Amino acid sequence: MDVVRPEFVPDPSLSTAEMETLQRDIARAAVFEDDHAVDPESVAIDGPVGQSTLGEAGDGSVDEPDTDRPLVAGVDQAFVGDRAVSAVVVLRGREVVERVYAVESTEIPYVPGLLSFREGGAILSAFAELDHEPDIVFVDGSGRIHYREAGLATHVGVTLDVPTVGVAKNLLCGTPRESLDRKLPEGARVPIDADDEVETAENGVCIGYAVQTRQYESETQYVNPLLVSPGHRVSAETAADLVLATAAGYKLPEPTRLADDYADEVKTDV
DNA sequence: GCGACAG
DNA sequence: ATCTTGTCGC
Numbered sequence: 001m002d003v004v005r006p007e008f009v010p011d012p013s014l015s016t017a018e019m020e021t022l023q024r025d026i027a028r029a030a031v032f033e034d035d036h037a038v039d040p041e042s043v044a045i046d047g048p049v050g051q052s053t054l055g056e057a058g059d060g061s062v063d064e065p066d067t068d069r070p071l072v073a074g075v076d077q078a079f080v081g082d083r084a085v086s087a088v089v090v091l092r093g094r095e096v097v098e099r100v101y102a103v104e105s106t107e108i109p110y111v112p113g114l115l116s117f118r119e120g121g122a123i124l125s126a127f128a129e130l131d132h133e134p135d136i137v138f139v140d141g142s143g144r145i146h147y148r149e150a151g152l153a154t155h156v157g158v159t160l161d162v163p164t165v166g167v168a169k170n171l172l173c174g175t176p177r178e179s180l181d182r183k184l185p186e187g188a189r190v191p192i193d194a195d196d197e198v199e200t201a202e203n204g205v206c207i208g209y210a211v212q213t214r215q216y217e218s219e220t221q222y223v224n225p226l227l228v229s230p231g232h233r234v235s236a237e238t239a240a241d242l243v244l245a246t247a248a249g250y251k252l253p254e255p256t257r258l259a260d261d262y263a264d265e266v267k268t269d270v
Numbered sequence: 271g272c273g274a275c276a277g
Numbered sequence: 278a279t280c281t282t283g284t285c286g287c
Contacts (some may be wrong), residue, residue: 076277079279111275115277119277140276140277141276145276168277172274172276221285
């Protein structure tokens, strides 16, 4: 798939002020409500998808040809020295229909709030190799949960004009409506509200959710929730629904988990 | 001046 | 993100 909004392609050579200005423009172009045709129930995955097998399930059985089901993609990056590997995995149900990757040299260091200018280029290069057009894309990192409501998932979504969901392991900014310190039950979600750190939104606006995709039985030990936010053309509620529907026994939703594995696999080769 | 900070 | 063995607890 190709870039739809070339003016938003992340340029690492911009000054910090220019990057921030671009992010405010991106946030204004972003749609934080549902504008897609994916019913979360239609993408539900019951158990883990088998390792690197294209076209068949992990138990060796061939899946039903349900070509009407939506395509859900996951994208993740791995790093080798000064190069970034971006890997994309596309699923239809529990079937892997396509995997692509791209390698790009990193031009700038990681700066909180400006992640898309470091990793965005490699991600767009990987999507340029993709034949299928995903109905939803899970991006590793924040979307609307961002100082200017323009995190990596939002930047990629708006630039490609594809529905995206941000899936992060840590909270960048915003305030959880209730403490995340306690142990949350599997399936639970806690709203993340905009605060003074989020300069483009009114305080109290829900910009995402902490989502508990997995939890231990034990009383003392617990898994931290994921931080899910709208990237583009997806509401916060639906973003949380989609992540819970595609989580299949692991903390990360399957598309993201498989992209994670694929990026590591590619990293070992080149 | 101090704290906070996705990947 | 990445460097890395064992270890504690499901």
